[in-house]
Amino acid sequence: MKLLDCPRPRFQLLPDKVVRDRRYPPVIKLQNGGSLVFTQYLQSIGRSGFTDWLIKAPKRGVVVYRDRKSESTLEIKGSDFQKDMRGWIYFGPDTFTKIDGALVLMDSGLPNFTTSLIAKNTAALLNVYTERLGKKLPASPSIYVVWEERDKPGQSFQADVVPGGVIRFGLRGEAWATESAERSTRIISVLAHELAHLWNAGVFMHEKTSESWLYEGNAELLSVAALYAIGALDEAAVTGRVSHAFSDCAIQSAGRPWGGMKERFAGQIPYVCGFALNFLAAGPASADGLSSDVLGFWRAFWDIHPSYSQRDLESYLAKTRGDLVSNNFSRVFTDATTPLNQHLVRLLQTQGHSASTQVELSKSIRSRVASNVFREILRDDCGPNSSAIGREAEYEVVECVGLKKGTKLAFVNSINIYDRTMDAVNSISSTCARDQKVRVSFGSDELVLNCSPIVAERLKWVLQLPKVERLAKFGELFTR
Ligand SMILES: [Zn+2]
Structure with missing residues (x-):
């Protein structure tokens, strides 16, 4: 077979009527007249690897890729796709709002409470992560907020983060038209979680995708710490979130040891059990004379291990907290008989937290x-x-x-x-x-x-x- 380089491939993109990939749909038509196009479906590979792209802005509109915006053309180097092919390109009218530290596009017709929550909290959260984790983002993030199936019943929410600091929030279903405390909490929680990924899976890199408890649970913990820092959560709410992580993990693990949970890399387990584990790793700040809060703990860890794994965390705990703490932590993963939950509760109590076992649940x-x-x-x-x-x-x-x-x-x-x-x-x-x-x-x-x-x-x-x-x-x- 002879491989021919097509000198100038042309693509015509049409929005897909059927949702084939909920997380990364190929084209999303926006109400503002623009489109979001997902790059992964358009990759073309020439003799020398990924081809370079030249993208023209629509008439009287702009083209945006990552933090670059142009009224004429944008060039994307094929090498940008070498490590990761995922990305979003925006074509359409320039309806971006520049908030402190980020480029935000909220689609037309989004309910007011959603846009104001996102506008109000994004800059504050970015500040907390930048200062407390001690590293600036390499480029200012672009955030797209879209509302799909706004005329159909239902309420769901997805968010994705792709390389280059691009976050897309997808509200889905007509229920979002009405403000409620539950929906507001959901929005700022997901916002803080996704922004945390810009650090824990962007500025710093986890080595193994199989260790999803490490970065998903970490995003949960950091988001709660950041929401407390900006005053969006109070002490009772933070304690409640931590408590839920432990009880949800007990339900998900259903009396099994860590290794006995075959589905431990997927579903809710990386989030809820991961949250509990990340919390326990950070420990009470000064239990052993160290003084750092939750965000400070991870900052210090990433200073030494900017590319990190579970193994790195265990060796970091051994070095900073001693063998006893690190052995107890490692046992959670290696013990083949004791239920995960028993380990977690014991560690909670060892760290001096007041935990009871109750059936009085939400x-x-x-x-x-x-x-x-x-x-x-x-x-x-x-x-x-x-x-x-x-x-x-x-x-x-x-x-x-x-x-x-x-x-x-x-x-x-x-x-x-x-x-x-x-x-x-x-x-x-x-x-x-x-x-x-x-x-x-x-x-x-x-x-x-x-x-x-x-x-x-x-x-x-x-x-x-x-x-x-x-x-x-x-x-x-x-x-x-
Ligand atoms: Zn996540």
Whole structure:
């Protein structure tokens, strides 16, 4: 086969009606008349590697790539794509707002509360990261905020960060038209998380994508520290976020050791368990005479390891905090039997934080505990024929001792029902002995379980979800 260099390839781009890649759609039509085009789908490779691109601005508009903006043409060197092919090019009218330290394009028609939250907090957060992590961004970031499917029901949010400091926030669904406290919190949390990646996956580089707990959990921790620094969170809110990370991780890990969680590199685990682990690594600032807050800890670590891995973190802990701390930390990953959660709670307590184990949880956590646990109990005790039907929370018991065929159990749709379940669960956990049958009642229905050690064990971890009451030395860990 003869490889021919096409001297001047021409591309015609049409917006895709079908969403093929939710995170990186090829073309996004903006309401302001412009388009965002994702570079990865257009790569052309010549004899000498990636080809150079010459991009013309539309009439009376601009073309933007990373932090460069032009009314005529922009040239992108093929070598820019050598390491990473991802990037966004913007074509369209110049509706950028220049805020302190960043170029921001908010699409036309975005709800006011979203644009003002982003405009207000971006500059402040960039300042905190720049000063407290001690390194400036190599170029000022470009931020695109778009609102897709604004006429369709639903509410979701995605954000992506690509090389060159480009962040795209995609709101999706009509619910964003209405302001709510939950939606506002979500926006600033995701904003702070994505901006943290400009440092932990841009200025500094993680070596292994498999260690996602390290940079996703880190972005969670740094974002909480930065939001506290700018006054967007108070002490109670920070403690709540840390507490949620530990209890969410307990739910996700479901009594398994780190190595036993096959899905530990994906889904929620890198975020929630990673948050807890990053928090524990930073430790209470002056427990061992060191004085640095959470952001200062990572700054000092990255000073020595600008390109970093889990191994680097473990050796850094050994050097700065001693063998005991670093061995305890490393054990979390190597222990093949002890559940991850037990390690995390022990480390929390070793660091002097006040943590209890409670069942008094937020509504969403309660629901997830109930649905996860009972789905497994049904499968184990009622056989593979038991199945979930309809909404996630409802189960049809196909065949199980003491229950009529077709009985629907609504475990989690109502907190009242769940509370009754918890009473039953409480009584099981105190009386359950091997080979006994135990009854859990739901109103007039009753579920009879074989009291296997597995059931007893699972009930135990449900009841022992950690709750952080108070963080030791809060004022040293988180500072303004
Ligand atoms: Zn992330």
